[in-house]
Amino acid sequence: MSARQRWTLMLLLGAQFMIAVDFSILNVALPVVGRGLGFSLANLQWIATAFALAAAGFTLLFGRVADLFGRRRVFLAGMAVLGVSSLAGGLATDPAMLLAARVAQGLATAAVTPAGMALLTTSFPQGPLRDRALGLNGALMSAGFTAGAVLGGVLTDLLSWRWAFFVNVPVAAVVLLAAPALIAESRPAARPRLDVPGAVTVTGGLLAVVYAFTSAGERGWLSPVTLTALPVGAALLAAFVAVERRAPAPLVPVRFLRRRSVVWGNAAGLIAFVTETSLVFLMTLYLQKVLGFSALATGLAFGVLGAGTVVGGVLGARVIGRIGTRATLIVGGGVQAVATASLVPLGEGRGWLGLLLAATFVGGVGNMLAIVGFMVTATSGLPDEEQGLATGLATMTQQVGITLGIPMMSAVVTARAGAASSAAPHVLLGGISLAVLVNAALVAAGAVASALFLRSPKGREPVRARG
Template sequence: MTRRAKLVLMVLCAAQFIIALDFSILNVALPALGDDLGMGQADLQWAVTAFALPSAGFLLLFGRIADLYGRRKLFLTGLVLFSAASLLATLAWNPPVFLAARALQGLGAAVIVPTGMSLITTTFPEGPQRARALGISGTLLSLGFTVGMVLGGGMTDTLGWRSTMGLLAVAGVLVLAVAPVVLAESRHPERPRVDVPGAVTVTGGLLGVVYGLSSAAERGFGRPDVVAALAGGAVLLAAFGVVESRARQPLVSLPMLRRRTVAWGNLAGLTTFSMMGAVVFLLTLYLQEVLELSALTTGLIFGVQGVLSAVAGLVAPRVIGRFGARATLVGGLLGQAAFTAALLGIGRQQGGAWLAMAAVSLVSVVHLWVIISYGVIATSGLSDAEQGLATGLVTSSQQVGITLGVPLLSSLASAHVASLRDGGASFAAATLGGVRLALGVDTAVLAAVAVLVGVGLRAHGRTGRG
């Protein structure tokens, strides 16, 4: 790489690293955040969902807008928005302000992630340089998640939860100070049209579904507003399918989704991200609210998980080379289910922390194998002209999975906690019961999807058709 190329990669990876930090740095600070702003347990998942929802819903739209108006321009705009939103989150004086700031952070991330990836692929030619650049970017994303968990715990214990958001604001400003000097403008030569109807329907559909699931955690599934939100979300997502089937330049290529490798691969990706995100959220509540561990100790427990994930990333290519992508994908999903099932053994004794650390670390290892193998499968057998759409689907599966997993299982856990509390159980006992129920559902979903993906990809292997 030239010196300028290295500087470009450094800036783009720094931005991706900050986004990874944001996904994890607040997790261990949630109980302290809730106490300070007066947010109940059922509300805490909104601190995660408020960020994840816009980052998933607008990802494809901003990627296409960047093709039209310039990737560098949109990338810098995203950094400005993200940094300002992080400052607002730092200063938030009540839950609505904080959640609005988190939503703006997610919107900024929806701009930064696709434009950053596009700038990498347009800066580095296909081959060893691009592979190296993407490998470095992926490693830093994984490292950012780990560092975020450890930093979040330490900073929350010493400086308070607001310092976690302040760190993101400062980091965003530092990257913004260098990026305009280093990055060159880049546009798609064909200037594709923006699929506005597709963007509106998919974003509205996701918003309705996630709002309905999240509200059910507080109000139950039978309330009219919850039913209306879930039904409206389902209708909009169905409309999105109709819109995409007729669009000349769709956000999501439906014919591509009919290919078995693309469809089953992305189903596996969506499942592994949604279930893993839910496990981290649930264990954070367990460690701090049942075992009453500090935020720093909780962060260190998840730090072990991150170290093993980094090692797993180095080993994954050899595993795939030895057993094949399909076997690694299915085996990884089954392994994730098995190690999640092991978490059902957690209890109110302090030894539960050791079980949680060991099990979630092993879950993370096989989770990373699933991530890499599903990316290989979901982009295999496609022409160069189709790789952009395929990569967009892979990224969307990640973001949508992160969006849906936490509110879905959190709502189940919260409803069960409320039921146990009504029956006279203590807060700690009720919380433990809710966490166990959600972990059981997590295990069942992973096992079911593993079987479906295994059968679907095996059929593809026999027929040789997409």
């Protein structure tokens, strides 16, 4: 890499890491925030849900907006909104102000993440340099999600939950000052019209589907809210496909969705994010509710998982160079599935902690290999003018996966152990074990699907030694 590319990479990775931290930094602090601002127990989950709904629902739209109006412009606008909304969240004096700040943070995330990813892919030519950049990006994104839990516990215990917001402000300021000098503007030569009907239907459909899964984890699959939101979301997404077939300048061209690498690459990525982020949730329940660890000790335990994801991200480009992207997806998924399945027999004694730490480290390595393989697969073989669309889809996959994983596994735990928060440890452990088994089965299914339906993209075949 040139010196300019290294600085560009550091800047973009720093921004993406901060975005990932925001997904989880408040999870440990939710009870403290609730007591400080007067949230009822029933409404406490909206602190996380308000952010996740906006981030997942608007990512595809903002990815396309970045293609049309300039990726650097959208990236910088999103960073500015993120800095201001984080300051507002830290200064919040009532639930309404905090929730408004969280929605704004989610919208900023939906703009920054796909625009930043498109800037990353267009700053590096397709090949080893881009693979390395995507590997480091994936590692920091996953590590950021894990680090958020650790940082949230530390800041809440030592300072205040408000610092979970304030920590974003100086980072956003640095990015806003440095980015104009380091990152060139990137946009297509011709600017087509924005597909408004497509934007409305896909955004509404994603919001409804994500809300339905969130409601299922909270109220159950047969609740009226879930039974209403899920078919509404499915109908809107079906309408989106119909709109795109006839639109003169579609948000997502139908030919794009016919690419096997796009469809199955994103499917593998969705499974990778659904399973690993929800495993963090399951192990949080296990460590706190079954083994009796504090929130801070639980967060620190996930540092091992974070180390595994960093190792997997650093190795990702090298592994792809040796065995190809398809094989990397399969191997990464297989390693993650075996590591996750080894957690099914966890018991009530603290002697099981060693197995948990070892399995989460190995699973983190495997998960990150799969994520790097997914990002390379989903963005390779495309012209620069479609990189915003490709990274927008990939980022939407990532954020929808992060959002859906926890309510899905929560629903499994609740179905087995019941909804009472005071359930006996052995009863809760039964629900956790079942959810871990389902989690491992999902990962294994993703690896099998990659083996059956994916081909290695052109230029991503393994490098073979010569005689």
